[in-house]
Amino acid sequence: MTPEAQLATRSLIVCVGPGGVGKTTFAAALAVAAARSGRRTAVITIDPARRLADALGLDGLDDELRTVPGLPLDAAMLDTKAAYDALIGRIAPDPESREDILGNRVYQSFSRTLARSHAYVAMERLHDVTVHGGYDLVVLDTPPTRSALDILDAPARLVRFLDERVLAAFVGTGERGARAWIRARGTDVAMKLFGAMAGSALMEELGGFFTVFFGLRRGFAERAAVVQAQLAAPTTAFVLVTAPDATHLADAAYLRDGLLERGTPIDAVVFNRAFHAGLDGRPLAQKTPWPDDALSGPGDLEPIRRAARAHRARLVDDNVAFDHAMEAFEEQLPPKTPRIVLPVLDAEPATLEALGALFDQARGR
Numbered sequence: 457m458t459p460e461a462q463l464a465t466r467s468l469i470v471c472v473g474p475g476g477v478g479k480t481t482f483a484a485a486l487a488v489a490a491a492r493s494g495r496r497t498a499v500i501t502i503d504p505a506r507r508l509a510d511a512l513g514l515d516g517l518d519d520e521l522r523t524v525p526g527l528p529l530d531a532a533m534l535d536t537k538a539a540y541d542a543l544i545g546r547i548a549p550d551p552e553s554r555e556d557i558l559g560n561r562v563y564q565s566f567s568r569t570l571a572r573s574h575a576y577v578a579m580e581r582l583h584d585v586t587v588h589g590g591y592d593l594v595v596l597d598t599p600p601t602r603s604a605l606d607i608l609d610a611p612a613r614l615v616r617f618l619d620e621r622v623l624a625a626f627v628g629t630g631e632r633g634a635r636a637w638i639r640a641r642g643t644d645v646a647m648k649l650f651g652a653m654a655g656s657a658l659m660e661e662l663g664g665f666f667t668v669f670f671g672l673r674r675g676f677a678e679r680a681a682v683v684q685a686q687l688a689a690p691t692t693a694f695v696l697v698t699a700p701d702a703t704h705l706a707d708a709a710y711l712r713d714g715l716l717e718r719g720t721p722i723d724a725v726v727f728n729r730a731f732h733a734g735l736d737g738r739p740l741a742q743k744t745p746w747p748d749d750a751l752s753g754p755g756d757l758e759p760i761r762r763a764a765r766a767h768r769a770r771l772v773d774d775n776v777a778f779d780h781a782m783e784a785f786e787e788q789l790p791p792k793t794p795r796i797v798l799p800v801l802d803a804e805p806a807t808l809e810a811l812g813a814l815f816d817q818a819r820g821r
């Protein structure tokens with residue numbers, strides 16, 4: 457079984473990697489391959505290139521899952537802004553409390569540090585799709601930053617933040633506990649000091665925030681716990697996508713080490729744009745023969761011959777350098793980590809067919 461077929465037997469695949477290496481392309485190609493094999497699949501992409509979106513039939517890009525014509529495949533673009541608005545809508549169902557919350561300084565800082573973070577929104581979306589979607593497989597693309605690891609940490613961080621004991625310290629146990637708590641402790645020396653330092657207005661806002669938030673705490677915490685368990689489940693696979701050049705490999709190494717430190721197995725490494733193929737589809741090498749008539753013809757072709765030889769020599773050199781870089785990178789991976797090595801394509805995959813054909817062009821096929 458090919459590594460991608462192996463991956464497609466899981467129920468959740470998280471693709472991480474440095475910026476611009478082909479994460480979204482890989483996620484989409486894998487989802488297409490899985491759907492073609494009959495699995496009901498969803499792919500949640502982040503900011504896909506226009507052509508890729510078109511290939512998936514997602515020209516009206518948005519947060520809603522849409523069915524790709526002709527396949528048991530749904531695709532969506534994770535829109536952090538839309539998901540964030542929905543979150544505020546959940547927290548504050550009526551316009552008045554919405555205004556209250558948006559104006560609340562504690563809420564603003566909370567939303568900046570957590571709710572607005574991509575990882576949090578991705579986590580909520582993932583929960584939605586995996587729990588309610590009824591898919592055999594969900595493929596999750598991640599944003600092009602080192603903070604991709606946040607998706608791993610977000611659930612635990614949220615659960616900690618929402619720990620009942622921590623919140624209870626602020627709000628007591630009742631819905632209306634926060635303000636009461638602040639009033640009751642108004643005479644407490646420590647509270648007076650804290651109030652003087654933080655400002656009583658801030659204390660009031662802190663109470664206000666937790667009061668509104670308290671009732672929602674359980675929902676947040678439960679969803680976070682579900683996602684946390686899901687990410688750790690053996691049915692989940694993490695794929696590290698990278699390109700084999702120094703800059704991308706340095707970022708990929710950071711992610712690789714971050715994943716391994718967290719005890720998250722890397723189920724496959726994808727080296728994209730990792731070789732220049734010859735006419736036979738195999739990596740171009742020194743020994744690859746020139747086609748018989750490639751450099752013959754009427755007229756003075758010498759300048760063209762020279763340019764062609766120089767160009768080819770550069771491609772061969774690239775391939776040698778890519779090989780060394782991949783080997784060095786893999787030395788720091790657990791032995792036998794499956795690898796998928798994909799070529800530099802002449803044109804970016806812009807159709808469903810091209811996406812579907814991506815793995816046929818992998819090295820060794």
Ligand SMILES: Nc1ncnc2c1ncn2[C@@H]1O[C@H](COP(=O)(O)OP(=O)(O)OP(=O)(O)O)[C@@H](O)[C@H]1O
Nearest residue numbers: 475476477478479480481505600729799800801804
């Ligand atoms: N093997 C390849 N050969 C040629 N072009 C490719 C290849 N893989 C991807 N591309 C193209 O490179 C661009 C970047 O790919 P993609 O958007 O998948 O990368 P990404 O890692 O998701 O980027 P970002 O980090 O910005 O989200 C796209 O235009 C895509 O079509």
Ligand SMILES: [Mg+2]
Nearest residue numbers: 479480502503
């Ligand atoms: Mg992308």
